Structure formats: C-alpha cells, structure tokens
Amino acid sequence: MDKIKTFSLVFLIIGMLSCSTSKKTTATALFNTTWELEYLSGPKIAFEGLYPDRKPKITFDPTTKRVEGNNSCNGYSAAYTIEGNEISFGEPGPTTMMYCGEGETFFLNTIKKVNTYRIDAEGKLNLMIDDIIMMRFKKIAKE
Structure with missing residues (x-):
C-alpha cells in the first residue's frame, strides 16, 4: 500500500x-521575438486593404512589461500584464500622428479588448477575446 x-x-x-x-x-x-500581424477578425475591409504598405508589429519586453511596435503607420508602446494565459494591454503611449487609414484604429481598438493569448502548434501568437481569435501574429525576427 x-x-x-x-x-x-x-x-x-x-x-x-x-x-x-x-x-x-x-x-x-x-519574448525576444518581433511578431507581425497576419490576421485580424471583424473588419469589413479586407486585411490587405487595411494594411497595404506595412503590417502591424509588436515586441514584448519582459523587463519593462511593455509592448512596443507599430500599428502599421505610427509607432506605439503600451504596458501589458500576463497571468497564466490571460493578457491585457494598457493605453498606448504617445505616438506620431500620421493618418494612414482605418487599419490603425481597428488594431488599437481590438488589442485593448483582448483578454487571453495562446501560442499555437505552428508557433503563431493568437490574441483572443475569451476563446475567439481576434488577432494572429507570426514570428518575423529574433533579437
């Protein structure tokens, strides 16, 4: 026994x-990776139409607990928190003020609503609202 x-x-x-x-x-x-957006759920405009010249990118800094990148047009930086598979993003800090279409606004509004994340079997970062994938990123660079 x-x-x-x-x-x-x-x-x-x-x-x-x-x-x-x-x-x-x-x-x-x-961490130590730059992620490039390849899918965005919800917009009525095609993905390539939202981001014709440059796709949004993000990089997570584990030391400062900030995410940095671009929203296709302007640079941005925001605080993030992670607990288990839950994630949240704070308000973006000051950015340049160029207008580049609706993609930037849609990206920023969507990332504020995200509350969970998952890295799938293909190594892609899925940012989700509960279990619904809202944004999918692929790795484009290791630092």
Whole structure:
C-alpha cells in the first residue's frame, strides 16, 4: 500500500511540475521575438486593404512589461500584464500622428479588448477575446 501512495505522490508532483514548466515556456515564447500581424477578425475591409504598405508589429519586453511596435503607420508602446494565459494591454503611449487609414484604429481598438493569448502548434501568437481569435501574429525576427 505504501508503494502505491509513494508512486501516486511522485506522479502527482511530476504532473504539477510539467504544467508549471509549460506555462513558463509559453510566456517566455513571447519574448525576444518581433511578431507581425497576419490576421485580424471583424473588419469589413479586407486585411490587405487595411494594411497595404506595412503590417502591424509588436515586441514584448519582459523587463519593462511593455509592448512596443507599430500599428502599421505610427509607432506605439503600451504596458501589458500576463497571468497564466490571460493578457491585457494598457493605453498606448504617445505616438506620431500620421493618418494612414482605418487599419490603425481597428488594431488599437481590438488589442485593448483582448483578454487571453495562446501560442499555437505552428508557433503563431493568437490574441483572443475569451476563446475567439481576434488577432494572429507570426514570428518575423529574433533579437
């Protein structure tokens, strides 16, 4: 009976450690990478029409807890928080004020609503509202 209890305890500890490692790996996969938007849910305008010249990009800084990038036209920076698979973005800081169409506004409005994230089997970053993918990014560079 003691062997069964010991085996069960060891199995439980290994299971808990593997879950903890998985969460850390997912969070750290966000860093040291520039992510480029490749999908955006909701707009009535085609993706290429929203971003004809340059697609939005983001980079997560684990030290400052800020995300930086561009929203296709203007640069931006905002605070972010991550807890498990929950994520939220603060208000973007000062940016340049060029007008480049509706893509910028749609990007900023969508990212403020996001509340969860997932990195899928293909290594793509999905920013979601609950379980609905709103934005999907691909890796374009490692720093």
